[in-house]
Amino acid sequence: MGLEFLARVRTTTLWVGAVASLMIATYASPLTGLAFGAGALWSLVNLALIERLIVTLTGLKRTRPASLRRIGLALLGMLALFAAGPLLLTRLAPHWLMAGFFLPFTVIVLKAAARLLLESRAWAAITRRPWRAALVVVATVALAWGALGALPRSGVARDAGSAALAASETGAAEGHAAETTAAESHAAEGAEHGEAKSEGPQEFPNVIGILAGAFPHATWAHFLEHYEVLVYSLFIALLLCFLAFLASRNAKMYPGRLQNAVEALVEALHDFIVGILGPKFGPRYVPFLGTLFIYILAMNLFGLIPFMHSPTSNLNVTVALALTVFVYVQFTGFRELGLVGYFDHMLGNPRDVTSWIVAPLIFPIHLLGELAKPISLSCRLFGNIFGEDMLLVAFATLGVTMLSFTHLPFGLPLHLPFLFLALLSSTLQALVFTVLSTIYFLLMLPHDDHEHEEEAHHAHSPQVQEG
């Protein structure tokens, strides 16, 4: 039971505290969750500082200037903690703060007890026989069931049960109450928002929703909730920038793990796009299309992280992405073909009499085709990601409702198989978006390889059309 025991306690507490505070924020009320989390964090930092202080003080090099600086820093940190304590106590619910504060000690006691139990002779006797172990497990479950059933129904249990029925809705009652009051004061947009929330299908809780539920009257929380999608997408973009910066900060001849992974990804994307667009135009569009792929993939996968939300399940984001592609494709057409060439392209490159006669018919078809591209791109991405999220929510809700008779805040993870489906379809949709954008560039760029075109004409190979 040395320092590594304390390190393990710290990790466990961090995870348990995060999950527990998020659960409390979801099922009880967001502010209590925040109080619990703050208490646990305070206690953890306090323990870490004390540990550091003691280690430095009892260490061999305690008279070195570095150690002295460390001691000073630890003392300063503790002072700051004690200053923060009263502030937290006056602002947040004290008993939840205390509960959070005692979390690390509970973890220490439980870990120590488990250690004692694991080394004892009785434990060895129980685990040697499978049926005996199974019996003990069954007895424990039955005992826990009885103990939880004996709890007064008025307090936590019923709350949890009803919350479990409402499943993944964030701080349901408060959120909706706040929504309706906001709707009354903020006439049009608030009303629309509230209606959409109560009418539409439910969503998994996410961090911004919980924050907005915790501070229903704060302006910043309202702002965050209103621009939720933007906040998430900007956050993802910053995250990707940071990752790219980390990977390319000191590029070496023999790359480390991160640099290797990023280089492999970039190289694969480069080869893929140049393979479609050809070596002449390909390299110019690799940065745009590759970024599009990585960004969309990250946004799609972000929704699978608990308490996060994928921005691409909102039509606004996908329309923005598709419009970017649309504008860039048209710009490319004007730049590469020229004004005359562009209209020539839109008329279907008429060269003989017959094609000049059908040109007035071809033009609206081309025009509609160009306009249909962004609509189709954005609706496809939005529909897939939104549908996938809805599927996950529906099955998670089903799993929770199946166990709702126990009045426990648990559910069966029925949505687990669909998580893998979601992984697959997220990747596939990012790929499809990128490939279709690449094809749109290809269709707009001048085709100078005549052999290939003639070959295509002879074989009557199906041209890619807009769906």
Add this chain to the structure above:
Amino acid sequence: MDFHAALSLGLPIGIGIAAVGSGIGLGLIGQGAMQAIGRQPEATAKIQLAMIIIAALAEALTIYAFVTMFLLSSKI
């Protein structure tokens, strides 16, 4: 039959019909791609790429029905 009843009957049927259509399409695409790969295994990468694109186009039709369903399901 009032508006709401018609909508709540029609939406699932509509999405089902759309799914049937793109299911047939996806099956044909898959069949064609598999045959092509069987005939020319060295062109697998190219064929798969084309297959994914066309499959996405076929699948998009169901997605449009799905999006329409979500747009209209708030009116039930």
